[in-house]
Amino acid sequence: MLSSGIMQRAFLEAIVLGLACGPLGVWILLLRRAYAAESLSHAMLPGLVIAALAGIPLLLGAAGGVLVAAAGIALVARDARAGGDIGVAVVVSGLFGLGGILALSPDTPPRLGELLFGDLLGLTNGDLLAAAALALGVLAALAVAYRPLAATAFARHSARSLGVRPARTDLALLVLLALTTVAAVQGLGNLLLVALILAPAATALNLATRLPAILALAAALAALAGVAGLVVSYQLDIAAGASVALAAVIVASFGLLKPKLDMA
Amino acid sequence: MNVAATDLRGGYARGSDVLGGVTFAVAPGEIAAVLGPNGGGKTTLFRALLGELPYRTGAVTLAGRPAYVPQTDDARLDFPVSAHDVALMGAYGRTPWYRRVARADRERADAALARVGLADRAQARFGTLSGGQRQRVLIARALVQDSPVLLLDEPLSGVDRPSAVQIERLFGELQAEGRTLLVATHDVGQARAWPRVLCLNHGPVAFGAPAETLTTAVLRATYGDELVVLDGAGQAVTVSHHHHGHAH
Numbered sequence: 001m002l003s004s005g006i007m008q009r010a011f012l013e014a015i016v017l018g019l020a021c022g023p024l025g026v027w028i029l030l031l032r033r034a035y036a037a038e039s040l041s042h043a044m045l046p047g048l049v050i051a052a053l054a055g056i057p058l059l060l061g062a063a064g065g066v067l068v069a070a071a072g073i074a075l076v077a078r079d080a081r082a083g084g085d086i087g088v089a090v091v092v093s094g095l096f097g098l099g100g101i102l103a104l105s106p107d108t109p110p111r112l113g114e115l116l117f118g119d120l121l122g123l124t125n126g127d128l129l130a131a132a133a134l135a136l137g138v139l140a141a142l143a144v145a146y147r148p149l150a151a152t153a154f155a156r157h158s159a160r161s162l163g164v165r166p167a168r169t170d171l172a173l174l175v176l177l178a179l180t181t182v183a184a185v186q187g188l189g190n191l192l193l194v195a196l197i198l199a200p201a202a203t204a205l206n207l208a209t210r211l212p213a214i215l216a217l218a219a220a221l222a223a224l225a226g227v228a229g230l231v232v233s234y235q236l237d238i239a240a241g242a243s244v245a246l247a248a249v250i251v252a253s254f255g256l257l258k259p260k261l262d263m264a
Numbered sequence: 265m266n267v268a269a270t271d272l273r274g275g276y277a278r279g280s281d282v283l284g285g286v287t288f289a290v291a292p293g294e295i296a297a298v299l300g301p302n303g304g305g306k307t308t309l310f311r312a313l314l315g316e317l318p319y320r321t322g323a324v325t326l327a328g329r330p331a332y333v334p335q336t337d338d339a340r341l342d343f344p345v346s347a348h349d350v351a352l353m354g355a356y357g358r359t360p361w362y363r364r365v366a367r368a369d370r371e372r373a374d375a376a377l378a379r380v381g382l383a384d385r386a387q388a389r390f391g392t393l394s395g396g397q398r399q400r401v402l403i404a405r406a407l408v409q410d411s412p413v414l415l416l417d418e419p420l421s422g423v424d425r426p427s428a429v430q431i432e433r434l435f436g437e438l439q440a441e442g443r444t445l446l447v448a449t450h451d452v453g454q455a456r457a458w459p460r461v462l463c464l465n466h467g468p469v470a471f472g473a474p475a476e477t478l479t480t481a482v483l484r485a486t487y488g489d490e491l492v493v494l495d496g497a498g499q500a501v502t503v504s505h506h507h508h509g510h511a512h
Contacts, residue, residue: 151353
């Protein structure tokens, strides 16, 4: 299974992405941004399709798509009648629809499935390197941002008095989310990558009691889900990205069966 | 003066100041009660002093960045930290982003928890502590900040008796160290026990020593139509204040 370069790259990509997605997901859940995570990844579809049409790297398309989505959400949220969640819903549905129209037009190469569900087995060395660089950058940034994130998530209204800026911290987390989304989209796909961000994090939050342990556990579980999903997909000959997403959700389900322990 | 404000005006929205010209000055080693109804401007004043809320006019003098103790419901119960972790957050402001929190600060966090009587609960998860214990952990966090000025938002409301005793004793110690405490409260009895009181109700009502300041007229102006109970001498002793601001 590991003899082919294709599978080696797929395993490395799944592990690297898991290591970044797990801890990021913990912060996303602690700062209650699960909806933003789901939305940002969907909203980049037009960017991906345009990149596929123009024959430029998907990574660039994803980056452009996320930027347009973020700008659109910020713009709509400024209208008091719409507000935060509605703004996100409107912009994301609109962009996803636009992506669908573009993807289903006769001129588009038949790659919609690949964009939506990822293609872990179609990665080049360059793809892997770019994803790894982004993922490691996200991990490093999360380590640096640990204290502001903790102070903001724990008690937002008193974070300023500790020298932390909650609004800036929120923004930084969304930027890291966007970077992770861009890094993961090629391997896991636009629809599935959220599973690897949120499911292992939810499990880790239930299984461990202290923040450092939770972050480490989420990274390990996400990497494990990536590897397990790939093995299953190889053995049963089913889609790789979908197997990884399912593995992440199965891991999460087991974790959620355990009642929460308090460290009294 | 450790904390002073001159004609401080400002608030949440343009054209409707919550703070309408607040002037006061509190010396080192003094505790000032900030008295007023909910929505009267206590928290707004604190936010202005913390630099979170730009004020329109006026001036603020502060001896260093104040430490702020929020109401316990600002802190999340499901957040995965121990009491020690929370106390340690007091050191975040002086820790450069590329450094770990210093060992000396870890020791300070232990010492602060011991000072609020929670040395044995240092490793307990914050969310498992009682309301009074959580309030003391948040005070320990402010102690680690080691600021000359502490702003405390209703630190004694809804707190169990042992916690309240411990907190009041600590206030005395902090006073003796020359620190200045501004304590938001709606309890007039408490306010009488401290050297200074600032009455706020959408603007300054009065500031001074409680004996001269807390007259019936001032309390009426502070609390408006809320109930004022008079004792035999015709002096206001209690203001019945509904915490959630329901109509009586």
